[in-house]
Every structure is written in C-alpha cells, then in structure tokens.
Amino acid sequence: MPQQPIDDFYAVIPAGGIGSRLWPLSRAEAPKFLHDLTGSGQTLLRDTWNRLEPLAGPDRIAVVTGRAHRAAVERELPGIPDHNVFLESEPRDSSAAIGLAAAILHRREPDVIIGSFAADHVIRGTRTFEFAVQQAVAVARAGYICTIGIQPTEPSVGFGYIRKDGELDVDGAPEAALVERFVEKPDLETARTYYADRAYLWNAGMFISRADVLLAELAANEPELHAGLLELAEAWDDRERRGPVVDRVWPDLKKIAIDYAVAEPSAEKGRLAVIPGHFDWDDVGDFASLAKLNSHGGKNELAILGSHARVLADASSGIVVSQTERIISLIGVQDIVVVDTADALLVTTSEHAQRVKGVVDALKLTGRGDVL
Amino acid sequence: MPQQPIDDFYAVIPAGGIGSRLWPLSRAEAPKFLHDLTGSGQTLLRDTWNRLEPLAGPDRIAVVTGRAHRAAVERELPGIPDHNVFLESEPRDSSAAIGLAAAILHRREPDVIIGSFAADHVIRGTRTFEFAVQQAVAVARAGYICTIGIQPTEPSVGFGYIRKDGELDVDGAPEAALVERFVEKPDLETARTYYADRAYLWNAGMFISRADVLLAELAANEPELHAGLLELAEAWDDRERRGPVVDRVWPDLKKIAIDYAVAEPSAEKGRLAVIPGHFDWDDVGDFASLAKLNSHGGKNELAILGSHARVLADASSGIVVSQTERIISLIGVQDIVVVDTADALLVTTSEHAQRVKGVVDALKLTGRGDVL
Numbered sequence: 001m002p003q004q005p006i007d008d009f010y011a012v013i014p015a016g017g018i019g020s021r022l023w024p025l026s027r028a029e030a031p032k033f034l035h036d037l038t039g040s041g042q043t044l045l046r047d048t049w050n051r052l053e054p055l056a057g058p059d060r061i062a063v064v065t066g067r068a069h070r071a072a073v074e075r076e077l078p079g080i081p082d083h084n085v086f087l088e089s090e091p092r093d094s095s096a097a098i099g100l101a102a103a104i105l106h107r108r109e110p111d112v113i114i115g116s117f118a119a120d121h122v123i124r125g126t127r128t129f130e131f132a133v134q135q136a137v138a139v140a141r142a143g144y145i146c147t148i149g150i151q152p153t154e155p156s157v158g159f160g161y162i163r164k165d166g167e168l169d170v171d172g173a174p175e176a177a178l179v180e181r182f183v184e185k186p187d188l189e190t191a192r193t194y195y196a197d198r199a200y201l202w203n204a205g206m207f208i209s210r211a212d213v214l215l216a217e218l219a220a221n222e223p224e225l226h227a228g229l230l231e232l233a234e235a236w237d238d239r240e241r242r243g244p245v246v247d248r249v250w251p252d253l254k255k256i257a258i259d260y261a262v263a264e265p266s267a268e269k270g271r272l273a274v275i276p277g278h279f280d281w282d283d284v285g286d287f288a289s290l291a292k293l294n295s296h297g298g299k300n301e302l303a304i305l306g307s308h309a310r311v312l313a314d315a316s317s318g319i320v321v322s323q324t325e326r327i328i329s330l331i332g333v334q335d336i337v338v339v340d341t342a343d344a345l346l347v348t349t350s351e352h353a354q355r356v357k358g359v360v361d362a363l364k365l366t367g368r369g370d371v372l
Numbered sequence: 373m374p375q376q377p378i379d380d381f382y383a384v385i386p387a388g389g390i391g392s393r394l395w396p397l398s399r400a401e402a403p404k405f406l407h408d409l410t411g412s413g414q415t416l417l418r419d420t421w422n423r424l425e426p427l428a429g430p431d432r433i434a435v436v437t438g439r440a441h442r443a444a445v446e447r448e449l450p451g452i453p454d455h456n457v458f459l460e461s462e463p464r465d466s467s468a469a470i471g472l473a474a475a476i477l478h479r480r481e482p483d484v485i486i487g488s489f490a491a492d493h494v495i496r497g498t499r500t501f502e503f504a505v506q507q508a509v510a511v512a513r514a515g516y517i518c519t520i521g522i523q524p525t526e527p528s529v530g531f532g533y534i535r536k537d538g539e540l541d542v543d544g545a546p547e548a549a550l551v552e553r554f555v556e557k558p559d560l561e562t563a564r565t566y567y568a569d570r571a572y573l574w575n576a577g578m579f580i581s582r583a584d585v586l587l588a589e590l591a592a593n594e595p596e597l598h599a600g601l602l603e604l605a606e607a608w609d610d611r612e613r614r615g616p617v618v619d620r621v622w623p624d625l626k627k628i629a630i631d632y633a634v635a636e637p638s639a640e641k642g643r644l645a646v647i648p649g650h651f652d653w654d655d656v657g658d659f660a661s662l663a664k665l666n667s668h669g670g671k672n673e674l675a676i677l678g679s680h681a682r683v684l685a686d687a688s689s690g691i692v693v694s695q696t697e698r699i700i701s702l703i704g705v706q707d708i709v710v711v712d713t714a715d716a717l718l719v720t721t722s723e724h725a726q727r728v729k730g731v732v733d734a735l736k737l738t739g740r741g742d743v744l
Contacts, residue, residue: 024699024701312731312734312738315724326714326715326717327396327715327716327717327735327743328719329716329719329720330719331718331719331721331727331728331730331731332720332724332727336705336719338717338719340717342698343698343699344698344700344701345698345700345710346702346703347700347701347702347708347710348702348703348705349703349705351704352703352705355686355703355704358686359684359686359703362684363699368682368699371699
C-alpha cells in the first residue's frame with residue numbers, strides 16, 4: 001500500500017459508455033458509472049476514484065466524460081479540480097478520450113506517466129490492485145506501454161484475453177511480462193484451454209504508460225487522430241481558445257478503440273508489457289454478471305439491489321434491481337432478472353442477459369428513445 | 373335467443389370477492405369484477421349485465437355488493453334502478469348475499485324466479501347460455517332449485533364438479549337432469565375419470581329457483597340465517613327502517629356458502645336439478661386461467677392485457693397485465709406472468725399462479741395491507 005502517491009503518476013478515468021446491456025438501469029442520462037452496482041452505497045465512479053486516490057493523489061486524477069455528465073461527475077467527485085474534468089462534446093471512442101488526456105497532461109508535465117482505468121468496473125482487493133499499478137508504473141517508466149491483465153478465475157467467454165510472452169526484467173516490477181498478442185472473446189472450449197494454460201489473462205482495458213510514449217504510438221498508427229489531439233491539447237488550457245478548437249476538431253476525430261490504435265500494434269513491436277492482476281475484477285457487462293457479483297456464491301440466491309427495494313420472494317433466485325418503491329413479488333422463478341424503474345420494466349433470465357442490447361436497439365428503432 | 377325478457381324472472385348478480393389470486397390486479401379497491409379481463413373493453417360486471425339483460429330486462433337485474441363498490445357499480449351499470457342495488461355492510465358469504473336478494477324480491481313479487489350469476493366469470497356463447505337459462509327457469513317453475521353445470525372441455529382440477537343423476541321430465545327443459553351430488557375439486561387422476569364419464573359437470577355457481585323455494589330450503593337448513601334475512605327484507609324497502617335493521621342484523625348473519633346451505637342439502641332430497649351448459653365458461657381463478665383465456669390456443673403465445681400496455685417481447689410466452697404506461701420488456705421467459713401496477717409488481721409463472729394468494733397473506737402479515 002503506498003504511503004505516498006506516486007510522484008510522476010496521473011490517473012485518467014474515461015467515464016463514457018452507457019452500458020446498454022444493463023438497460024433499463026443504465027441509460028443515457030444515468031450511465032453505468034453513475035450507479036451503485038455493488039451495494040457499496042456509492043457509485044462505481046466514486047469507487048474508482050477512491051481506488052486511485054492513494055496512488056495518484058486527489059489533484060492528479062482526471063476524468064474524461066460527456067458534457068451531459070459534468071454535473072453528476074462533479075457531484076460524485078467533489079474533490080476533483082476543475083482543470084481535471086475533460087469534457088467531450090460527443091463520444092469518439094476510447095482512443096480519443098484517453099489520447100486527449102495524454103496530450104493535455106503531456107503539455108502540462110512532459111514526463112508524466114498516465115494510467116487509464118474505466119469508471120464502471122468493479123474491483124475488490126485494494127492491496128493487490130495497488131501492487132499491480134505500482135509495478136505497471138515502473139514498467140511504464142522503462143518506456144513500455146503496460147496493461148494489467150486479470151488472472152482468470154474461470155473459463156469466461158465474456159472477456160477478451162491477453163497472451164503473455166516472456167518475462168520482462170524491470171526493477172520494481174517482479175511480475176512484468178511482455179504481451180504476445182490480444183485475443184477476442186473466445187468460445188467456451190477455447191476459453192477452457194486458455195484457463196488451463198495460465199499464460200492468458202483477461203483484458204481489463206487498463207493501460208499505464210508515459211504520456212509521450214502513448215502519443216508516439218498513436219502518431220505512428222493513427223497520425224490524423226494524433227494531430228487532432230495535439231491541436232486540442234495545445235488550446236485546451238486557454239479558456240478562450242478551447243471552445244472554438246474543440247468545436248472544429250473534436251467531431252472529426254476517428255472513432256477507434258485504444259486496443260486497436262495503441263495496444264495491439266504496440267504488442268506486435270514487443271513494446272507492450274503486462275502485469276498480472278490477482279484482484280477480483282468484473283466489468284459488469286450484463287445482468288448475469290451483476291447477479292453473480294451480488295450473490296454470495298449460492299446457486300439459489302436472490303440478489304437485491306436498490307436502497308428502497310421491497311421484495312417478497314417465494315422459491316425464486318436471480319436478481320432484482322429496484323429503482324422504485326413498489327412491492328415486487330416473485331413466485332417460483334429461477335435465475336430471473338427483474339429490473340424495475342420508473343418508466344421501464346425488464347424481465348429476463350441470466351441466460352438471456354446478453355440479449356438486452358437487442359431490446360435497446362429495438363426501442364431506438366421504434367422511437368422510444370425517451371426510455372433509453 | 374329470447375325476443376322478450378322472461379316475465380317472472382329476476383337476475384341477481386352477487387358482486388363480492390376480491391379475487392386474491394389475481395393480486396396485484398385485483399384488490400380490495402378494485403376487485404376482479406371491476407376489471408376487463410378479456411380485452412372486451414368493459415368490466416366483467418358489465419359483461420355479466422349485458423348477458424343477463426336480454427333474459428331479465430334492465431329493470432329486473434339486482435346487484436348485491438359491498439358499500440365500498442356502490443359508486444363503481446352504478447358507474448358500470450348506469451341503467452340499474454336504485455332499488456336493485458343491495459348493499460352489504462360487510463361480506464357475509466354467498467348464502468347471505470343471495471338469500472337477501474331472494475327475500476327482498478320475494479316480498480316484492482311472491483312468485484318471482486331468481487337466477488344468481490357471479491359478477492366475475494367469463495362466458496362465451498350467448499345463444500347457448502340463454503338456452504341453458506331458459507331451461508333452468510322452466511325447471512325452477514316446476515319447483516326445483518336448478519343449477520347450470522358446465523360440460524367439461526378438459527380434466528380440470530381447478531373446479532368443483534356436479535354429478536348428474538337421472539333425467540328430469542320438465543316441459544321446456546329437454547336437457548334437465550337431477551343432481552346426485554356435489555364433488556370438491558378433484559386430483560388429476562380423478563378429474564380424468566370425471567372427464568371420461570360425461571356425467572360430471574363443472575360447478576359454475578349458478579342457481580335458478582323460485583325465491584320461495586330457495587328461502588324454504590334455507591329455512592330448513594339454516595333457520596337463524598333465514599330468520600335474519602326475512603327481518604332484513606321486511607324492512608328493506610322502507611328507507612327509514614332499513615338502516616337500523618341492517619346495522620343490527622347483518623353483522624351476525626352466519627357466513628356460509630350457498631353450496632352448503634342450499635344446494636347440497638337440496639341435492640340429497642332429490643330437489644336439485646341441473647342443465648348442462650355447452651357454452652365456454654371460466655371463473656378466471658388465477659393468472660394461469662387468465663393467460664389461457666387471452667391466448668388464442670397457441671402454446672408459445674404472449675397474451676397482453678391493459679389498454680395502455682407497451683410490451684416489447686423477445687422469445688417469451690405467458691401473460692403481461694399492465695396497468696401502467698411503462699415499457700415492459702421480456703426476453704426469453706416462458707409461461708411467465710408479469711402483472712405491472714402502480715404500486716406493486718408480480719413476476720411468476722403459470723405453474724405457480726395458484727400461489728399468489730400466499731403472497732397476499734404474507735403482505736397482510738407484514739403490514740402491507742395498503743397494496744392489497
């Protein structure tokens with residue numbers, strides 16, 4: 001556990017993404033990161049901040065988010081300095097979000113090491129998380145882009161994988177290894193071989209690197225995007241100039257995930273490292289994950305989320321998410337998912353939880369964007 | 373089909389009973405008979421009225437209901453004469469309700485034949501229903517108490533049965549038979565033998581008889597109840613005297629179902645007749661019945677009830693009852709029952725529909741009577 005924040009480290013929290021597979025809980029106005037999905041009493045964003053504060057210090061955590069969420073972010077994170085809230089005028093995917101933060105912070109502090117951590121993941125195990133980040137920062141200082149891969153605890157088909165290559169000899173990073181390649185979400189059989197192999201880690205989307213190294217990689221692979229980000233960064237801290245430049249540059253930035261624009265090309269060059277994370281991690285991708293996360297391991301449990309939830313259950317299991325004060329009665333339903341909000345109700349099962357996104361798409365098509 | 377109402381006939385509609393197994397749709401303030409359960413666009417009470425009006429005429433249909441429902445009944449049945457709404461100060465079961473109507477109507481018209489028909493059953497087949505009632509009235513004129521038993525269309529375990537005895541020779545009632553006995557709801561094996569036998573009919577709780585015959589039977593079996601009802605009837609049509617007599621007599625009336633106080637003893641004496649009803653009938657006892665009633669026979673259908681229902685379903689079957697304007701989304705749930713009301717939500721399956729009453733009991737015990 002760090003006694004002191006790491007001097008040259010800046011944490012970046014991209015807080016975008018609605019979490020469509022958690023509809024009707026998550027939606028445009030109340031995206032996943034603004035919900036308490038663990039019963040902790042606070043939002044995932046706040047949990048993320050609390051996790052990063054000991055590592056970076058309260059003045060060195062930046063949040064990249066949409067303009068619509070500015071007020072909510074500032075309410076959740078009252079300690080955040082105004083100059084560390086980077087507002088996107090519209091979502092342009094993770095390369096733009098993280099690249100913008102890298103470019104701005106690099107101008108402010110040329111040798112800065114940045115670490116980006118999603119605002120809406122769940123992590124348990126503070127000490128092992130901090131140990132992983134500390135190692136990753138050491139690896140980043142040595143000039144690598146470093147990710148943290150989660151040691152799988154089951155043969156999951158819900159995550160992408162990172163294959164470790166040979167060990168990497170960096171002081172202060174005893175577990176560091178090079179990354180051989182990234183692998184998309186596998187089928188179950190493949191997931192089982194990965195799980196048995198132990199060289200495969202879950203891709204948790206965490207990247208730690210020197211800002212200049214990340215920008216150089218972006219320049220090599222996506223030169224136009226890189227140029228746009230530099231232009232934005234150059235004007236960013238000038239209140240008068242920022243607005244016009246954002247309006248002109250931001251809408252044309254290429255939409256591309258940082259995995260493709262930075263991580264994978266970097267792995268091919270042998271410049272991507274990985275630290276295995278031994279902490280519990282979940283991206284809470286759907287209600288099946290949410291049910292599991294909130295159960296206590298029992299197969300026939302009913303997890304209940306919602307501070308005002310009033311549930312009367314008889315021989316039922318699964319999860320109830322309540323955002324109303326209505327009585328919710330379940331009788332003889334197994335692995336059920338019930339999500340009760342003011343204007344929309346979802347009833348499905350864990351097995352079909354992945355298909356929620358299809359409903360969201362259907363609602364868009366039928367002009368019911370008001371509940372999305 | 374009658375061209376004219378039957379001269380000496382009076383229809384009685386006992387409109388009591390909440391229908392607890394249809395909670396949270398049916399509840400104290402909005403009992404089953406005040407709902408549209410068939411998508412007809414009107415309540416079951418109104419359906420019942422419409423069914424009886426050609427047989428009795430609009431001035432000869434009485435409704436026995438609780439004081440709390442007076443306004444709703446009058447709103448649903450704007451044609452009902454004030455003197456035909458018989459208000460119970462509290463529910464005292466069917467013998468008191470039907471006996472009160474018999475006693476009042478007998479005083480008004482000594483030779484009247486009354487027929488009582490539940491306010492919350494569903495019947496389809498106007499001509500066969502009318503034919504059955506016409507025959508039953510003919511049998512009643514001959515001095516019998518006559519019921520209408522439904523010819524089973526499946527080996528149901530949800531209804532009680534009536535066993536036919538020998539044929540009865542009454543003019544105008546070619547299908548009349550004596551009743552040998554009543555049978556409580558059977559198990560499935562027994563129901564199958566009843567179904568094969570064809571001498572067993574479903575007990576639909578319809579009774580047609582001369583008011584004096586019914587009262588005499590009541591006098592023989594439940595003399596105190598009979599005396600109380602006569603006392604009430606004697607004062608009923610005197611506005612000044614009714615109130616005090618009701619307050620004194622009604623609360624002490626014995627609670628007993630008319631099956632036990634009249635029908636079964638009458639069957640034992642060979643004085644109970646039955647007309648087989650060949651129309652579709654359902655007492656809509658639970659959500660499984662309701663789902664079936666509103667499906668079109670398909671196993672994988674999703675029935676939707678509720679004039680403002682907005683349902684988005686993917687690979688789901690069962691029934692959705694919506695009393696709100698919320699979007700209801702179902703994904704991959706089979707034989708599901710979802711009942712969405714302003715203050716309570718029920719999620720169960722057809723298989724467990726009978727257990728809804730248990731929830732109602734639990735809510736009573738936990739002080740949540742406000743949603744009952």
